[in-house]
Amino acid sequence: MNPFSKSRRESVGALGEEKLIAAIRRWLGRTSPRAPFGIGDDCAVLAPSRGPQLITVDPVIYPRHFNDHVPPRAVGAKLLRRNLSDLAAMGGRPTAAVLALTLDARVSRRWLEAFYRGLAACARLYRVPIVGGDIAQADGMVGASLTLLGEATGPRTLTRTGARLGDAIYVTGVLGGSLRSGHHYSFTPRLKEGAWLARRPEVRAMMDLSDGLAKDIHALTPPRGVAALEPATLPRRSGANLRAALTEGEDYELVFAVAAQADAAHFERAWRHAFPRTRLTRVGRFVRVGALPATAIDLADYHGYEHLR
Amino acid sequence: MNPFSKSRRESVGALGEEKLIAAIRRWLGRTSPRAPFGIGDDCAVLAPSRGPQLITVDPVIYPRHFNDHVPPRAVGAKLLRRNLSDLAAMGGRPTAAVLALTLDARVSRRWLEAFYRGLAACARLYRVPIVGGDIAQADGMVGASLTLLGEATGPRTLTRTGARLGDAIYVTGVLGGSLRSGHHYSFTPRLKEGAWLARRPEVRAMMDLSDGLAKDIHALTPPRGVAALEPATLPRRSGANLRAALTEGEDYELVFAVAAQADAAHFERAWRHAFPRTRLTRVGRFVRVGALPATAIDLADYHGYEHLR
Missing domain, CATH: 3.30.1330.10 (PurM-like, N-terminal domain)
Structure with a gap:
């Protein structure tokens, strides 16, 4: 309309x-x-926080x-x-x-x-x-x-800062094709998942995906690090290719870092128990600059949504 | 520019x-x-209120x-x-x-x-x-x-509701000519005055003037009442006529109601002591509908700034 x-x-x-x-x-x-x-008045009055x-x-x-x-x-x-x-x-x-x-x-x-x-x-x-x-x-x-x-919702607020070299990178849901599929207006914000993750001590940093993983992941990357994303693992929406999943944006999924020394199997089991219907995928890890595995995506080849262009 | x-x-x-x-x-x-x-993060974190x-x-x-x-x-x-x-x-x-x-x-x-x-x-x-x-x-x-x-700033928040029939109407500063004079961008918000007034029990209701007194005063007017504004008393900016003072808008002054039974002379003395450089003017009072004095302004003749026209 x-x-x-x-x-x-x-x-x-x-x-x-x-x-x-x-x-x-x-x-x-x-x-x-x-x-x-x-x-209806000059300001609204809110209860104390x-x-x-x-x-x-x-x-x-x-x-x-x-x-x-x-x-x-x-x-x-x-x-x-x-x-x-x-x-x-x-x-x-x-x-x-x-x-x-x-x-x-x-x-x-x-x-x-x-x-x-x-x-x-x-x-x-x-x-x-x-x-x-x-x-x-x-x-x-x-x-x-x-x-x-x-x-x-709990004792901790998760920020974008705190990931370390070696930490595993996870994303919720599937990426790419948001505009084409209508996901960009019909998505469910990951409030329950976010609240649960903020209570898990092995989760070190988190953000939501709005401009595409290739661009947004930089904000989560620790100093002297780079995200080593394994292309085969990236969860893609039906019809979305690798570039779409990395760059189209408006995914409104969560991306977060899990401590390298955490028990990944235990963490993933707990997730499946809490959210049996929300896909969770380990898509890579943070490595030292210069130590990018040959199989990993070179993020320099991909740009997310650029505002003001 | x-x-x-x-x-x-x-x-x-x-x-x-x-x-x-x-x-x-x-x-x-x-x-x-x-x-x-x-x-720099998804949200900003604020201290508890x-x-x-x-x-x-x-x-x-x-x-x-x-x-x-x-x-x-x-x-x-x-x-x-x-x-x-x-x-x-x-x-x-x-x-x-x-x-x-x-x-x-x-x-x-x-x-x-x-x-x-x-x-x-x-x-x-x-x-x-x-x-x-x-x-x-x-x-x-x-x-x-x-x-x-x-x-x-204190125990009370002043709203637009609470004025009663008989209450005196006061305005701070001068009205009209805001666009022409540059007042609309160079004004001083009446924060100190507002905080002081919120602590005075005789002040019953307050709002700021953005669309012109003729329009804004309706929001302060008690049920079954009407504002009886005396034209001679309206504090006008140099060069502003009565219509300008009532309708041009962007005055960013305070208008408020003082209880009819309050000691007006005492209140005005206290004001002058607190704010010797901020003009305060009693411009009229709230009267019952149908009881508008012959000398008062008929607000039906004036319209303030209308948005979306």
């Missing part, structure tokens, strides 16, 4: 700001708490993150899911979200209603109150940016 | 994402904490909130100040901010550097760590949305 309306009457501009905000609150339903704990907090921000922008083939309900859900994936990558769970919308006045009310209803359904599923927002106008623009607050 | 670069070489697109993020961290300097407490929290989000978008005549440093500062004004309106103080940037690849590096340096200078002044962000590309777009976290 194209976000722009053909008739002025059916546009958000014709509705006007006040009625639009009232409609948004209706579309959000019970995921939108009453002011001052939600939309129970411990350290997590915060992340990610957008969806037309036509970069969705096009006319993505149902607007899925666009709203994708916006929240992308941010939930960032929380999952640190072993967190969500507490509240605020939404900044930037719209052309010609955007269709039907499109926007479906967007918000999709966001609300996803917010109910993951119990994320939408506590605030802003609507601004910009010609040609259909975009939204969501800031998600969260908290750790 | 126009945000678009004439030469491809001088554009953010030519710089590329990785170098741009490194440059942004340099421009932000010490307002940008190290990961995982700032930019000391009590109830406040959250708000507001954007600056070209050419709606700034044009080529506004120095880019001032645009960056305005983005933070707008959000600080929302915190001030509830008696809060800031704790952390995240920034979502949406840029055309042709935006000039010089423009963006000045934008970030202006934001960083303002963040240092108000001690707001910039803990996270996102950069996305959209054709023709130069915009940023900032989510600001804060906390109450």
Whole structure:
């Protein structure tokens, strides 16, 4: 569905700001708490945190993150899911979200209603109150940016830092073909898996995959190290070749490092017991620069998604 | 300064994402904490809150909130100040901010550097760590949305709800002419005043003025009431007429209700002692619908800034 309306009457501009905000609150339903704990005052008031907090921000922008083939309900859900994936990558769970919308006045009310209803359904599923927002106008623009607050689910928050030379590299799910298959908007953020991994002492560092493994793995790689990925082991989506699995991006899977001295068989058994339906694959290990095995992928041959190009 | 670069070489697109993020961290300097407490991981980790929290989000978008005549440093500062004004309106103080940037690849590096340096200078002044962000590309777009976290400065958070019939209406500063005078980007958010007012029991409700008093006052008006504003009392910026003071918007001043039975002279003396340089004006009171004095402004004759028109 194209976000722009053909008739002025059916546009958000014709509705006007006040009625639009009232409609948004209706579309959000019970995921939108009453002011001052939600939309409707200068700020929203949130309960004190129970411990350290997590915060992340990610957008969806037309036509970069969705096009006319993505149902607007899925666009709203994708916006929240992308941010939930960032929380999952640190072993967190969500507490509240605020939404900044930037719209052309010609955007269709039907499109926007479906967007918000999709966001609300996803917010109910993951119990994320939408506590605030802003609507601004910009010609040609259909975009939204969501800031998600969260908290750790256990005593530890997993970061991208901490992997060491020799550590094994694991990924969840399958890679590549995300845009073609619709995975980029229908994926399940790995919140349960992330929380479980943050409680496993043998897991040293973790992140989520958004720009493709070939690019993202650099952020997890220890100093003086390089990722030795074995091409045969890479879990690929049906129809995705090696290049697609490494570079297409929007996988929203977890990649993490497991200590070299850990009992891998024991760890993998525990995973299968906890997540019998989530594929886990050991795809390689971190080695010293210059010590890349001949069989490993030379990452210099692959580039993930480059923003601002 | 126009945000678009004439030469491809001088554009953010030519710089590329990785170098741009490194440059942004340099421009932000010490307002940008190290990961995982700032930019560079999937989420930023924040210290536990000391009590109830406040959250708000507001954007600056070209050419709606700034044009080529506004120095880019001032645009960056305005983005933070707008959000600080929302915190001030509830008696809060800031704790952390995240920034979502949406840029055309042709935006000039010089423009963006000045934008970030202006934001960083303002963040240092108000001690707001910039803990996270996102950069996305959209054709023709130069915009940023900032989510600001804060906390109450005392036992009470002032909301827009709570004014009663008979309560006096006060405004800080002067109104109107904000765009013409440059006030819209150079204003000082009323954080100190807001915190002081939240501790005064006679103050019942408060908000900040962004779309013009004529429109904004409705949100403060009690049920079955109407604001009786006396035109002669309205504090106007030099050169601003009554209509400008009521409708132009972007005043970023506080408007609040003081209990009818309070000792107004005592309250005003205390204010002058606390804020000898911040003008305070009683501009009217809330009366029952139908009981508007003949001298009062009929707000139906005035409309504030309408978004999405």
